[in-house]
Amino acid sequence: MEAVYVQGIWMAESLQLRTKSQERLWLIITHMGDPKAAFLLVFPFTYFLSRRAGVAVLWVAAVSEWLNLVFKWLLFGERPFWWIGESRLFVNKRPNVQQFPPTCETGPGTPSGHAMVTAAVWWVVVSSLGTFLYGRTRSLLLSAAPYLLYVAVLAAVGTSRIFILAHFPHQVVVGSIAGLFLGIVLSRRVPEGRPLLFFFSCSVGLLLSALMLHAGLLHLGIDLSWSIALAKKWCSRPEWVRLDTAPFSSLIRDCGALLGLGLAQYWKPGGWSLPWAPRALSLAISSMGLYHVNRLPLPVHPPGLFYFLFFIKFVLAPQIVMVLVPGLIHLLTHKKKKD
Incomplete structure (x- = not known):
């Protein structure tokens, strides 16, 4: 693997040097590809276009991110930003590369969670869109267009x-496949x-299966905190190492989202039936609500309280997306019609 890692470092160096002027664009794209974005951005947008597709996005995002965590624990995988220093292969000729705020993730590197969750979630989006376009136009060419978008997003x-x-x-390729x-x-x-009960059980x-795997690997003498230590050691700035990028954070996110999905369908089976204009308004308000909920600062000590x-x-x-906001919009628009 050493040769693969070395070639990857030189590829990253070349990419940074050649596209330095697009730095802001790359940071926006990596933010949009964050697994968290599937829950907070893709899910509400898709849900208000197609309820089934929205539920599918949340379901696929949670399960694929959980599997990504399991794969990372089993496959390990270095990350470039720490491997450069740990390998000691670049003492005489150090690569001309730099780190960024989203660089210092603390989990193992294989496979890429951004690539894996993006590939899984966006498949739901483009396949639903492709089916819709074919049903309306019966054009194979037009219905194939979303799949070209899919390839572009993954790339x-x-x-x-x-x-x-x-x-x-190679970690990106494995994650995408x-x-x-x-x-x-x-x-x-x-x-x-x-x-x-189905969602509660899921x-x-x-949660329990991940904890059992974690305990089993620790029992075998495998220290699963090795990547966290390396991230803290080699990250350019300590504040870039955040608890919400830790492996257990993704596990907690997946479990919470699945339980939330079950509760939303329990409170309002079938969802709210809204015309297109109220749906658009619900999407806008839901997105703002999720944005502010996501920005709420959480105490990192003790870690148990954070999780x-x-x-x-x-x-x-x-x-917020499935019950509260559309319910409020339905109430307001229904009253307006009655008046």
Whole structure:
């Protein structure tokens, strides 16, 4: 793997030097490809276009991110920003590369979570859009256009991860392939209308299985905190190492989102039926609500309190999108019609 890592470092250097003027664009793209964006951006946008597709996005995002965590624990994988220093291969000729605020993620590198979750979630989006376009136009050419967008999105997100030294190229490729497979498989069975017990069982099951795997690996003498130590050691700025990028944060997010999805469908089975204009208004208000919920500062000490509040935050996200905001809009527009 050493030769693969070395080539990846030189590729990142070349990419940074050649596209330095597009630095802001790469940072925006890597932000949009963050697994968190699937829950906070893609989910509400998709939900108000198609309820089934929105539920599928949240379902696929949670399961694919959980599997990404499991794969990372089992496959390990270095990250470029720490491997440059740890390898000691660049003492005489150090690469001309720099780090950025989203560079210093603390989990192992293989496979790329950004690429994997993006590939899985966006497959739901483009396949739904492709089916819709074909149903309306019966044009194979027009219905194939979303899949070209899919390839472009994956290429852009993967390139951004290489640019900021968060991943090696092969980690992006592996993540994209795994995500594509998961998107195809998971989108075939969408848990729309399933009972609350199903989602509660899924949430608890994902949490307990991950904790059991973690305990088992520790029992075998495998220190799963190795990547956190390296991230803290080699990150350019200590404040760039954040608790919300830790492996357990993604696990808590997935469990919270699944429980929230179950609760939302329990409170309002079938969802609110809204015309297009109220839907657009619901989307705008929901997006603003999720933005402010996401920006709420959480105490990082003690970590248990952080994870609990982080869990609550993502339990609330589906409630805001599926129940609270559309319910309020329905109430207001219904009263207006009656008046």
